[in-house]
Amino acid sequence: MRTNNIRIVVTSPSFSRNATLAARLLRDFPQSVLNVEGVRYAGESLLKYIEEADGIIVGLETLDERILKNCPNLKIVSKYGVGLDNVDLVYCKENNIRIGWTPGVNKRAVAEMTLAFMIGLSRNIFLTANELKEGNWNKSGGMDLSGKTVGIIGVGNIGKEVVKLLKPFRCRVMVNDIIDQSAYYKRNKLEAVEKDVIYSNSDVITIHTPLTDATWHIINRQTLSKMKKNAFVINSARGAVVNTDDLKWALANNIIAGAAVDVYEEEPPSDPELFKLPNLICTPHIGGNSAESVLSMGNNAIKHLRSFFKK
Secondary structure, three states, X not given: OOOOOOOEEEOXXXXXXXXXXXXXXXHHOOOOEOOOOOOOOOHHHHHHHHOOOOEEEEOOOOEOHHHHOOOOOOOEEEEOOOOOOOEOHHHHHHOOOEEEOOXXXXXXXXXXXXXXXXXXXXXXXXXXXXXXXXOOOOOOOOOOOOOOEEEEEOOOHHHHHHHHHHHHHOOEEEEEOXXXXXXXXXXXXXXXXXXXXXXXXXOEEEEOOOOOOOOOOOEOHHHHHOOOOOXXXXXXXXXXXXXXXXXXXXXXXXXXXXXXXXXXOOOOOOOHHHHHOOOEEEOOOOOOOOHHHHHHHHHHHHHHHHHHOOO
16 A cells, blocks of 8 residues: 555654654655644544544544544554553444554553652652752651562553562562462562552552553542551552542641652643642653653554554
């Protein structure tokens, strides 16, 4: 199939602004449209942007049934990233729209950032660094991560990378996943437990699940109330696995010691109270956006298009 007339539309700003990825895509698909202005498309603006596409490279934008059914030429959605909760997979299957997806493509980057959060929260690095910039010489050095109890909810590609990175710290690691992975747990000396055991016993809890009906708001006022007062919660999965209002309540009232979030129920977040919490570390959904991961995610997205269109 000739690709000169195939229209590929890229919704992701980080893909579009990467010179290497943009050049590779345009070399194979010269009619491609890149989001170089960094527009955050949603709803009607998204539909207008992609409605003539033969293929889409999608990041975090929501491609629901209403959007997809108004793209009459669409043949493939290629994922830039790993999560597919923003794409109506049922509609795509029923309407013969191919999904291009490579699992675990940014797993190391997210796992490394998760470890950085664990160390930063445990050793009080973020709080004291911010206070020092304001002239406050706070010598509170926190506690070591080594030897602590870490709870991992979701033991997929990223969860397993976190397990690897934690090995030198000799932590007690408790895990919970919907899939039975007994042999893997045994090899790595992990304790498979119910979520309530993780909530009540962990010094650090980190979440690495997809967003589903079962994981929506699994961290909420009730589960937060079960945690130790010196516990930390980390979310680098999907924003809605944590109830933001309940997390704010827990942090403001010292129900838990602190939290780090890289993902939000609303992106970008517009809640000014969120950023005022001194024991909350916020990053702008950069967990999977290391330079290496950006290239890997982008190259895999292009690979799926090339394969589908027989380039």
